[in-house]
Amino acid sequence: MVLAGFGAGKAVAGPEHMIRKAMPSSGEELPIVGLGTNRYGVDTSAEARAPLKAALRRFHELGGTVVDTAPMYRTSESVLGDLIADLGIRDDLFLATKADKPDGGAATAAQMEESMRRLKTDMIDLMQVHNLIGWREALPVMREWKQEGRVRYIGITTSRSSQYGDFETVMREEDLDFVQLNYSLEQREAADRLLPLAEDRGIAVMINRAFGGGRIFKQVGDQPVPDWAREFGCESWAQFLLKYAIGHPAATLSIPGMTKLHHVDDNLGASHGRLPTAEERQRQEAFFDGL
Numbered sequence: 001m002v003l004a005g006f007g008a009g010k011a012v013a014g015p016e017h018m019i020r021k022a023m024p025s026s027g028e029e030l031p032i033v034g035l036g037t038n039r040y041g042v043d044t045s046a047e048a049r050a051p052l053k054a055a056l057r058r059f060h061e062l063g064g065t066v067v068d069t070a071p072m073y074r075t076s077e078s079v080l081g082d083l084i085a086d087l088g089i090r091d092d093l094f095l096a097t098k099a100d101k102p103d104g105g106a107a108t109a110a111q112m113e114e115s116m117r118r119l120k121t122d123m124i125d126l127m128q129v130h131n132l133i134g135w136r137e138a139l140p141v142m143r144e145w146k147q148e149g150r151v152r153y154i155g156i157t158t159s160r161s162s163q164y165g166d167f168e169t170v171m172r173e174e175d176l177d178f179v180q181l182n183y184s185l186e187q188r189e190a191a192d193r194l195l196p197l198a199e200d201r202g203i204a205v206m207i208n209r210a211f212g213g214g215r216i217f218k219q220v221g222d223q224p225v226p227d228w229a230r231e232f233g234c235e236s237w238a239q240f241l242l243k244y245a246i247g248h249p250a251a252t253l254s255i256p257g258m259t260k261l262h263h264v265d266d267n268l269g270a271s272h273g274r275l276p277t278a279e280e281r282q283r284q285e286a287f288f289d290g291l
């Protein structure tokens, strides 16, 4: 067995043993843990960037590929563009970003050009409409870019249940490769309608906020992970939460936000072993509800 890193204090298997899930629209397989970068919007100082570079390098070494950013995350796209170029890893990554222009297709196109410049790439793997902003005008432009090969996949995002009604409408009306939405042990509403709909419509699902922005760690406190969760490979609460979210049959991957090296090690550890069964996921829910 090749050892490529250390997760939660324990050696983890190399990238070739990672769990991958296939996107329904293309069959392309993606590692189930990606990287969320809404906290990568730092300044240009070496002090601010060094920890992020170390985290991104480790993410890549451990076999991670999907990186999610957005123009809304301050300088995140520029920071990533610089770090990816420094590390020379663009071709190994699946880069996802977003557009958020309410005022028409031309503004969306200009913003996408700017994202490419900042990310130092001539192709974006996934372009998403951020929080449905301007989706009617943005999606046709994204589809044009997809035909031209400048974007490989298109999608929409949300992280608020108040948007789920509109989100469902767009999922039904539009031809999408991906949806990105919030789903966690703490916020399970997406399982009522959106996740089953994604399965029916053959849309890949990227899960955001599987840790509730970090809030859920406070809720579990310092109690140990239950022994029965070790049967499906959970050595930490982060792995427990990620395996619950990605264990939903409609989920393709999750993109935990992580800026710290030991969080990358821990979270990538959830890409190994196996995912919980339906019964085990119910047990996770009952356990969490009893906290």
Ligand SMILES: NC(=O)c1ccc[n+]([C@@H]2O[C@H](COP(=O)([O-])OP(=O)(O)OC[C@H]3O[C@@H](n4cnc5c(N)ncnc54)[C@H](OP(=O)(O)O)[C@@H]3O)[C@@H](O)[C@H]2O)c1
Pocket (backbone or CB within 6 Å): 035, 036, 037, 038, 039, 068, 069, 130, 131, 157, 158, 159, 180, 207, 208, 209, 210, 211, 212, 213, 214, 217, 238, 255, 256, 257, 258, 259, 260, 262, 263, 264, 266, 267
């Ligand atoms: N509408 C949208 O499109 C939308 C909305 C929200 C989020 N997103 C995307 O989803 C990503 C994830 O969301 P999020 O970052 O808000 O929430 P999250 O992934 O639920 O939580 C991130 C927080 O958990 C901490 N953390 C990460 N790994 C940990 C571990 N193993 N143990 C303990 N703490 C850990 C992080 O700390 P450190 O940073 O210190 O490592 C950070 O404070 C974002 O980065 C963004 O890409 C999209």
